[in-house]
Amino acid sequence: MQQGGQPSSTSLRLCAHQYVVAAAGRTFAGSAGPRQPGAKKRRAKVKSVPTARRAAVEQLLRVEEGAYVASVAGLAGGQSASTKQHILTDRDARLVTELVSGCVRWQRRLDFVIESLTGAPVTRLDPPLRQLLRLATYELLELGVPHHVISEHVSLAKQLMHPGAGAFANGVLRNLARLMAEDAVPRPAHPTSATLTLQQRADLIGIAHSHPSWMVQRWLERFGEQETLDLLRWNNMRPAGHGVRVAPAVVDDALLHRLAAEGVTAEPSRFLPRDFVVVRRGLQHLLAKGLLAARGFQVQDESAGLVVELLDPQPGDVLLDCCAAPGGKALYALQRLAGQGLLLAMDVHAGKLRRLETAAVEQGRAGQLEVHTADLRDHVNALMAGPPAGPGLQSCDAFDKVLLDVPCSGLGVLSKRADLRWRRSPADLAGLRLLQAELLEAAAQLVRPGGLLVYSTCSIEPQENEDQGIGMEPL
Numbered sequence: 426m427q428q429g430g431q432p433s434s435t436s437l438r439l440c441a442h443q444y445v446v447a448a449a450g451r452t453f454a455g456s457a458g459p460r461q462p463g464a465k466k467r468r469a470k471v472k473s474v475p476t477a478r479r480a481a482v483e484q485l486l487r488v489e490e491g492a493y494v495a496s497v498a499g500l501a502g503g504q505s506a507s508t509k510q511h512i513l514t515d516r517d518a519r520l521v522t523e524l525v526s527g528c529v530r531w532q533r534r535l536d537f538v539i540e541s542l543t544g545a546p547v548t549r550l551d552p553p554l555r556q557l558l559r560l561a562t563y564e565l566l567e568l569g570v571p572h573h574v575i576s577e578h579v580s581l582a583k584q585l586m587h588p589g590a591g592a593f594a595n596g597v598l599r600n601l602a603r604l605m606a607e608d609a610v611p612r613p614a615h616p617t618s619a620t621l622t623l624q625q626r627a628d629l630i631g632i633a634h635s636h637p638s639w640m641v642q643r644w645l646e647r648f649g650e651q652e653t654l655d656l657l658r659w660n661n662m663r664p665a666g667h668g669v670r671v672a673p674a675v676v677d678d679a680l681l682h683r684l685a686a687e688g689v690t691a692e693p694s695r696f697l698p699r700d701f702v703v704v705r706r707g708l709q710h711l712l713a714k715g716l717l718a719a720r721g722f723q724v725q726d727e728s729a730g731l732v733v734e735l736l737d738p739q740p741g742d743v744l745l746d747c748c749a750a751p752g753g754k755a756l757y758a759l760q761r762l763a764g765q766g767l768l769l770a771m772d773v774h775a776g777k778l779r780r781l782e783t784a785a786v787e788q789g790r791a792g793q794l795e796v797h798t799a800d801l802r803d804h805v806n807a808l809m810a811g812p813p814a815g816p817g818l819q820s821c822d823a824f825d826k827v828l829l830d831v832p833c834s835g836l837g838v839l840s841k842r843a844d845l846r847w848r849r850s851p852a853d854l855a856g857l858r859l860l861q862a863e864l865l866e867a868a869a870q871l872v873r874p875g876g877l878l879v880y881s882t883c884s885i886e887p888q889e890n891e892d893q894g895i896g897m898e899p900l
């Protein structure tokens with residue numbers, strides 16, 4: 426790699442941080458009830474009955490309106506407004522998370538079943554009825570709830586909407602129960618016929634495994650059918666646990682016993698056994714009681730920790746985290762500096778950088794942190810044009826180690842982010858690829874000769890990973 430016209434031995438570590446936490450398998454659920462043309466859109470009116478099922482429908486409606494599953498399911502920290510409103514028990518909160526994640530993950534397949542039963546697109550249903558039918562289909566088909574529970578779904582449809590919606594839900598769900606008993610639930614055709622085009626195979630597999638066709642087609646071309654099916658099944662598994670970084674505490678028997686006494690099942694991380702635990706059970710409880718924040722612990726995937734492990738911060742290092750917000754990796758890197766050295770955290774997002782600053786103060790790490798709100802590309806351009814007028818980088822080639830954790834498609838973490846598959850499009854990939862290339866070019870200017878640049882994504886797409894490193898010297 427050339428830096429400022431000088432040949433350099435800068436090392437590049439490419440790292441797609443996904444596939445670290447193993448997960449347990451599962452399958453799916455569904456909905457229907459065509460809205461009459463011209464009928465007024467009704468919105469769910471919340472009355473009484475603070476059940477997990479009702480909370481799940483409300484949260485599914487929020488996801489439909491654009492909220493992230495992680496935020497409505499409470500995994501982003503604390504219970505969501507809706508679950509707080511209903512004062513759900515920890516057990517119910519866990520159930521809501523399971524129901525919401527499952528319905529979103531299996532949405533395409535659920536909709537296929539519902540549309541087969543109703544003969545109409547789910548988009549013609551009022552949103553509360555659509556989400557209720559998805560939920561009920563998920564519970565019946567995937568979770569295997571007994572068929573008498575259908576009467577509870579029907580009551581909920583009446584409460585949320587009107588008696589007609591209840592009658593409609595009853596008809597659809599009783600029909601589904603009958604087909605289940607006859608082992609005749611509608612399924613997409615098997616994609617074996619040699620006459621099928623790639624697009625047609627992608628459609629059938631996409632319905633059966635509930636992924637967008639464009640993603641399936643992309644992977645069929647790259648991996649072939651068997652590996653693609655393995656990948657889709659992996660994406661449909663629920664995470665078997667959640668990583669929690671406990672550093673600067675150390676994972677030892679005493680810590681595990683303290684967690685167990687609070688009803689939390691956790692074990693040391695396979696990959697970072699000193700600093701991370703994997704919580705199998707009880708995360709909602711820790712979040713709801715504020716116990717993580719109180720101890721300086723943070724929900725953080727082990728794979729994110731491994732990126733910092735690759736960066737290998739040593740006391741005295743001068744580090745740059747180019748895309749630092751919201752700051753999970755920066756906080757871990759600060760801990761590894763152990764009070765000696767400096768980390769400059771840059772990001773375009775000022776608000777999210779402030780959260781990092783606050784957390785660093787709370788954890789007693791503020792002395793090693795500088796933050797700088799900037800577009801990395803503009804900043805490097807300005808730096809190349811002349812000496813900096815304000816805070817931030819003082820020169821090119823200034824940093825021992827640079828972390829570039831770029832914005833990416835997230836296609837390597839679909840099992841952990843149930844809604845992401847429906848949010849992404851091929852156009853996103855093209856735009857991200859260009860942005861990543863520009864950021865990589867800029868970040869490379871800032872590493873001292875002989876220093877280290879770690880580039881990381883949560884994607885498995887070569888365009889976002891190894892193809893970006895062309896022309897750089899791999900480790």
Ligand SMILES: C[S@@+](CC[C@H](N)C(=O)[O-])C[C@H]1O[C@@H](n2cnc3c(N)ncnc32)[C@H](O)[C@@H]1O
Binds near residue numbers: 751755774831832864
């Ligand atoms: C994957 S996230 C980084 C996550 C972060 N490293 C962490 O561990 O919490 C990507 C970040 O890149 C930032 N970003 C996007 N474009 C940027 C740019 N041109 N310059 C600097 N930061 C940028 C986004 O605001 C976002 O916070």
